[in-house]
Amino acid sequence: MQNTCNGCTLCCKLLAIPELKKPLNTSCQFCAVGVGCNIYPNRPLSCRKFNCLYITGNLDKKLKPKDCHVVFEKLPNCAIYLALIDPDFPNAINEEVVKNQITQLLQNKFSVITSSGPNSTKNLMLAEGVTQEEVWTKVNQAYKLMNL
Ligand code: SF4
Numbered sequence: 750m751q752n753t754c755n756g757c758t759l760c761c762k763l764l765a766i767p768e769l770k771k772p773l774n775t776s777c778q779f780c781a782v783g784v785g786c787n788i789y790p791n792r793p794l795s796c797r798k799f800n801c802l803y804i805t806g807n808l809d810k811k812l813k814p815k816d817c818h819v820v821f822e823k824l825p826n827c828a829i830y831l832a833l834i835d836p837d838f839p840n841a842i843n844e845e846v847v848k849n850q851i852t853q854l855l856q857n858k859f860s861v862i863t864s865s866g867p868n869s870t871k872n873l874m875l876a877e878g879v880t881q882e883e884v885w886t887k888v889n890q891a892y893k894l895m896n897l
């Protein structure tokens with residue numbers, strides 16, 4: 750059965766939403782935490798474009814973002830995932846289930862960028878045969894596509 754957000758609103762905390770001037774890692778003013786979006790039919794484009802691997806990849810239930818404290822976001826038009834770590838749970842990245850998911854992405858030729866802490870410090874894990882420069886170029890192109 751397809752995964753659902755039911756009970757999770759972590760992306761509405763971790764993501765930056767330029768249209769709302771919402772910075773990273775702060776709860777959105779329109780978020781009913783643990784319930785959902787109060788303006789869902791009219792939510793901004795950035796929210797609509799967000800691609801959550803838990804939902805689209807129908808990941809193991811242990812990887813539900815509200816429980817594992819990490820949101821895996823697929824960037825558009827490239828083989829790159831962001832792993833956004835809830836700053837309230839900085840050690841979430843060391844949990845076995847999260848590490849296994851990152852390993853699986855790398856094996857499937859996706860590069861992974863973890864982002865954590867108040868300054869969103871980034872750590873890049875490269876898929877085989879890909880260079881750092883190639884990844885950052887693709888990230889910039891993806892951000893332009895998302896208007897970030
Ligand atoms: S992080 Fe994923 S599962 Fe959680 S609310 Fe956002 S889209 Fe739904």
Ligand code: SF4
Pocket residue numbers: 760761762766777778779780781785786787788789792793796
């Ligand atoms: S507008 Fe809605 S979907 Fe977008 S971040 Fe806020 S609560 Fe989440």
